[in-house]
Structures are given as structure tokens and as C-alpha cells.
Amino acid sequence: MPHDDLDVLAANAAFYRAFADHDADAMEALWAQRDAVACIHPGWQALHGRDEVMASWRSILDGPDAPEISCSHAAVYASDDVAFVVCVEKLQGGMLAATNVFMREAGEWRMVHHHAGPIARAAMEDDGDDPPTMLN
Amino acid sequence: MPHDDLDVLAANAAFYRAFADHDADAMEALWAQRDAVACIHPGWQALHGRDEVMASWRSILDGPDAPEISCSHAAVYASDDVAFVVCVEKLQGGMLAATNVFMREAGEWRMVHHHAGPIARAAMEDDGDDPPTMLN
Numbered sequence: 113m114p115h116d117d118l119d120v121l122a123a124n125a126a127f128y129r130a131f132a133d134h135d136a137d138a139m140e141a142l143w144a145q146r147d148a149v150a151c152i153h154p155g156w157q158a159l160h161g162r163d164e165v166m167a168s169w170r171s172i173l174d175g176p177d178a179p180e181i182s183c184s185h186a187a188v189y190a191s192d193d194v195a196f197v198v199c200v201e202k203l204q205g206g207m208l209a210a211t212n213v214f215m216r217e218a219g220e221w222r223m224v225h226h227h228a229g230p231i232a233r234a235a236m237e238d239d240g241d242d243p244p245t246m247l248n
Numbered sequence: 249m250p251h252d253d254l255d256v257l258a259a260n261a262a263f264y265r266a267f268a269d270h271d272a273d274a275m276e277a278l279w280a281q282r283d284a285v286a287c288i289h290p291g292w293q294a295l296h297g298r299d300e301v302m303a304s305w306r307s308i309l310d311g312p313d314a315p316e317i318s319c320s321h322a323a324v325y326a327s328d329d330v331a332f333v334v335c336v337e338k339l340q341g342g343m344l345a346a347t348n349v350f351m352r353e354a355g356e357w358r359m360v361h362h363h364a365g366p367i368a369r370a371a372m373e374d375d376g377d378d379p380p381t382m383l384n
Contacts, residue, residue: 160334189284191351192329193330199294211288224325229288229291229345229363231293
């Protein structure tokens with residue numbers, strides 16, 4: 113697997129670690145500093161701009177109902193300075209499919225977009241091992 | 249608006265035109281030729297690789313229940329060779345939020361990833377004019 117892919121997977125893992133730890137400061141640090149970031153939480157309309165996106169994460173992670181979450185089936189699609197990860201999120205309420213976009217900023221892969229939405233449960237039932245993660 | 253943003257919006261519009269026209273050949277032509285493409289249809293698990301993604305589009309667009317669709321609220325987030333568009337899809341069954349990722353290939357912006365999922369109806373009811381589309 114190319115070195116960059118491992119770095120992108122590490123950035124993706126850091127996102128889910130911050131999410132699982134309900135750590136809003138870590139979440140804020142791993143998003144790009146640029147204003148041009150976006151986020152589509154499950155069922156929400158799209159949020160645009162860093163202030164709006166960060167406020168949503170603080171609302172979610174600081175609240176009493178912050179979800180438990182884990183990530184699997186992460187597949188990396190990388191270009192030189194932009195990469196996206198397609199993965200599965202497992203929550204108590206079911207499975208979500210997620211797209212996470214990262215850009216290089218100050219030498220690090222930082223998140224610029226997150227989009228998660230529900231997967232019909234039946235679609236996952238016959239799903240076995242992880243697919244390959246080296247796709248670029 | 250930067251020139252590239254207009255080109256990306258044109259590529260995004262071509263995607264929705266092929267979708268609305270149920271034109272599987274046009275749909276296939278606007279996706280990147282590279283194998284490393286992905287697609288998350290609403291409620292589906294992620295599809296990986298050009299063959300799998302193109303088969304899904306032929307199945308959807310050639311079928312008797314191919315949906316009517318229109319796109320609004322398109323916002324562009326562009327880097328040099330990769331861009332993504334966040335937009336709203338309107339179908340008879342409701343609203344979807346979509347992320348469309350494009351990469352430059354042979355000098356053209358071509359689709360490498362599509363992810364669409366439902367928006368709760370209430371979230372759209374107070375929504376007025378389009379947000380700005382120049383965000384990068």
C-alpha cells in the first residue's frame with residue numbers, strides 16, 4: 113500500500129477516535145483550518161464553512177446523547193493533495209456509509225468534508241471480510 | 249467565481265443531466281476512466297471500482313423505475329486537480345443530500361465518487377435561496 117494511503121487511513125482513524133472519545137477539541141484539531149469545509153450529518157442538510165461545521169460537532173459530542181461509533185471497511189482513494197475514504201460506520205442504531213475527504217494542509221492530511229448516511233440493514237447482512245483498501 | 253469552479257459546476261450539471269435523461273452512455277462517459285471510483289447510492293452499501301459502479305448506473309437508468317431528479321444548492325470545493333460538490337437532489341420521494349467528487353483526467357473534470365442520502369424533510373422547510381457556490 114502506498115505510504116500516503118497509510119497516512120490517510122491514520123487521519124481517518126483519528127477522526128473516528130475523536131468521535132468515539134467524544135473529544136470535541138481533538139475533532140476540531142483534525143479538521144482543516146481553511147474555512148472551506150463542509151459536513152453532512154445523517155439526515156441533516158449540508159453544513160458549509162468551518163464555524164458551522166465545528167458548532168455541529170460540539171453540539172453532537174458535548175451532548176448527553178453522543179453516539180458510540182466504530183469504523184470498518186475503510187477504502188482510500190488518494191491523489192497528490194486530496195484523498196477520500198469510503199467506509200462503514202457502526203452505531204447502536206445501525207450502519208452508516210460514510211465519505212470522508214481530506215486535503216494536505218501544513219504537511220498533514222486534514223478533514224475537509226464528512227458525509228454519512230444510513231445503509232439498509234439487509235444490504236450488510238451478507239457482507240464478510242473487509243474489501244481491499246488500496247484502490248488508487 | 250474562479251474559472252475552475254465553473255468547470256466543476258458544469259461537470260456536476262452534466263451528471264444530473266445524464267441522470268435526468270436516463271442516459272446510461274452519457275453517465276458512463278462522465279465518470280473517470282480509472283478503476284478507482286466509488287459510489288454510495290441512497291441506502292446502499294458502498295460500491296468500489298468502475299465495473300461495479302457502472303453496472304449500478306445501468307441497472308438504475310435502464311430500469312422502468314428510473315427516478316426523476318433535479319439538483320440545487322450546488323457548492324464547489326476545489327483544489328488543483330480534485331474538487332467536490334455538495335448539493336441537494338430533489339426526487340419525487342423527497343430530498344437527498346449529495347457529495348460528488350471530481351478529478352481531472354485528460355484535461356477534464358470527471359466523476360470519481362458519488363454519495364447521496366436522505367435529508368429529513370423538516371430540515372429543508374425553512375431553506376430559502378441557494379447558498380454561495382464559491383467556497384474555495
